Amino acid sequence: MKYSEMSKRQYLFYILIHPVTGFEEMKFNRKGSLKIANLLCVLFCFAVIFRQVLSGFLFRAQRIEKINVIWSVLGCVGLLFLFTLSNWLFCTLLDGKGRLPEIWIVSCYSMLPFILISIPLTILGHAFTLEESFFYTAMTVLLYAWSGLLLFIGTMSVHQFNISKNIMTVIFTLIGILICLFLLLLLFTLLRNVYIFGVTIYNELSFRA
């Protein structure tokens, strides 16, 4: 079967092993699908929560009582979205060819290795003791490395950058995410102050009226 004959669903798994050609073709032959990307985003959230909640005691990063599912979802979706946004903002300035939906698709598609490995790995983690934790750690590293690599190659293809320029934009993107978070924090703090100011004025007026 030629890649041009593959359905969008089959294409997803083709990218997993052939990211360079895969993302190139996706860029030019419109093989990416927003629907699949959104589904992957949901699955990504699910995988992260699955990992947080159902990891064995030995490999649990966080106490179950301390897990807040809402924050986990916000963290996953928010981070993907912030990455997309920040990447788009910077790359548009630096002559990137990627459009916003394309970057979103690439970001979500890159999470596929995470989804595919992390769930079985979480279950497998119950069988390991601390002495065998090396395998678990190695698999975890592989998990992040694979997804990260896909993301890197994906953004490179989508903007038609060379490697050195892409490294630069990725760094810029990460800085951009931090700036976004800072602005959000500032916005919420200011809004809160404005709100308190309004409430105080209302209270004072209501006592004097």
Add this chain to the structure above:
Amino acid sequence: MKRLLGLALAAVLITGIMPVSAESYQSYTYNAYDEPVYAPDMYITSEVYNGESLGIGDLNQPTDLICGKDGFLYLTDSKNNRIVKISEELKAEKVFDSFKQGENTLTLSSPTNVFVTGDGTLYISDNGNRRVIICSADGNVIKVLEKPESELFPQEKEFLPMDLVVTSTGVLYVLCDGIYQGAVVFDEKNEFSGFYGSNTVEASFKVIADYFWKKIATKEQRSKMSRYVPVQYSALAIDSEDFVYAAVSSTDDLSARIRKLNPLGNNILTGTDGRTLSFGDSSSYTYGGATYSTAFESVTVGDTMFAALDRTDGKVFVYSQDGDLLSVFGGKGNYKGCFTDAVAVTFLGDSLLVLDAKKGAITRFEMTDYGGVLLKALEVYTDGRYEESLELWQEVLKYSSSSYLANLGYGKALYQIGEYKEAMECFERANDKQRYSEAYKMYRNNIIRENFVWFAAGAVLIIILLAVCIKLSLFSKAFYFIKRKIKLGKGRKQV
């Protein structure tokens, strides 16, 4: 009927959630994650005694209360310049305020502390007169120790004895105000022989930063800057094996607030299995611009545990021999069981006494059933009688299911008798990953051993399946992959 059942259930739930305590304080302890959690009372208040009920008139700023090695209590009534010997029933037996030395009579001036050996010999730190008086039980002076005339002792400083302890061989350790080299040591013949268990300057960020500034500052500037000296001990206590417990009132290092010093002066209370101990409350709080944190003012040693008194909040911290926290109770206030200015704590048999300087009163706390079971469990477990300790730990867990110590102890005991599955659960509650892993390893081995046939059969089956799969499909698949690769390459070239 249903409604009744619901009501009963609600009642159980509510009383189960709300910690029931008749005390004016709420006992707590730290859980496996270093968070303070409510715990059953280990001690409850039984009675409050003041000078009147002791039969010696009002106390005036008492500073110390100890249980002497001879079994009597000794109270240092500082501003009344006297030492009071008190019986177990808390009645005054004898008042020491003047001592015969040949034809002279010595009196006290603001004594701070006292230590009494097994034969009733008193060692009194007569702070106002800058001396230590050693006298027999009937009030005859044996010896008076004054500032040592030795080059080792900083002669520009005054001899201000505070707390003191005596070893079973008669070596005297005296904490002196303003002496940072450690406790002053007087040997068996009461001759000055050096210092003991010196503390070190804590390397905090401010110390390092100031060190840098001092390097570049002028002499005048330097003289204005604060000097850094080793943290001073605030109290001493000694156990039956001559290990000295030293408390520190101001330090940021949680593990150094209480030390157990061996005869060489080294701290041996450092925690087992790589776990670091911490003493006192782990967090400080800020109120009205001042920061408050635990300041241990007094320490006392029992047979299987030791206790320290936090002057800041008037709380008593009870620890096991190994430094594990058992219970925290008491607090600031005017209620019975709370203190306005707690200065001394001591064990008296099963009960515990706390001296309040401002109220001039002694509060007696009695151990509860829970405390008794907890101590018994610890004792039995430390002896290595694991099977015996099982039931006791279970009893403790009934009182306090989330107790770190009980879960750990119960888990260890279960591990020893081979109940690995239950041990794992206990270690999980105690958040001990290393032990959990060990228990799990044994558990897994057992499962594999018991079901070896199935595992072997499964493995063989998988191998056969794999072989069949490979035989059937690998060659054709590989062929297909190669073909596709070639086509793909060609396709790219054409574009």
